[in-house]
Amino acid sequence: MEYFDHVGISYDGDKINDEPHGFGQMTMQDGSKYTGNFLSGQFHGDGELVFESGGVVGKIVGRWDNGELQEHKIFFGDNLQFESDNWNYLIPSDRRFHNEITGAVPVAASRTEPSQFPDLLSIAEYKKTQSAAAN
Structure with a gap:
């Protein structure tokens, strides 16, 4: 079940009350993609956000709580993991x-x-x- 909203965000996945709810993939206007769990339209639970910034591809693998990132690991396009403590x-x-x-x-x-x-x-x-x- 794919839909597009008025700002160009697409979603393919489970829905309840016409909102992302359960597992799915959301693609933003800039091409970044979140694949994972949703709760009432918000990133919730485990998921992966793949993005491009300044020509650099990266991804955030983490756990969200009602749209707020709680735990995460950041990887560059070559799967080099960013570690802020020992970088x-x-x-x-x-x-x-x-x-x-x-x-x-x-x-x-x-x-x-x-x-x-x-x-x-x-x-x-x-x-x-x-x-x-x-x-």
Whole structure:
């Protein structure tokens, strides 16, 4: 039993009094989907909310009580679990932080091997090239 409401939310699942009640799947306008249990139109009990934000896909697996999230785990699209207590990924002390966060450069998307580095000049050689260029 699927229906669409006036704001573009669709629902496919059990209903009572024309409201989501029991098990079903609700799809929001932004494409995020909740699959799980409902009580009188609210997320209630166990469920999974899959979303996309800024091109990043993630999901929240949790337990709701009348629409309020009570317990949860957050997973990224690659199933890396976010752990707020022991999170050591992309923090300022992590070398990846500068590249990925401040420079918007993915780490290890490509790699430059030592044999591919351009020829390097010593400081003395650099100074010679600068003085020669100035003359």
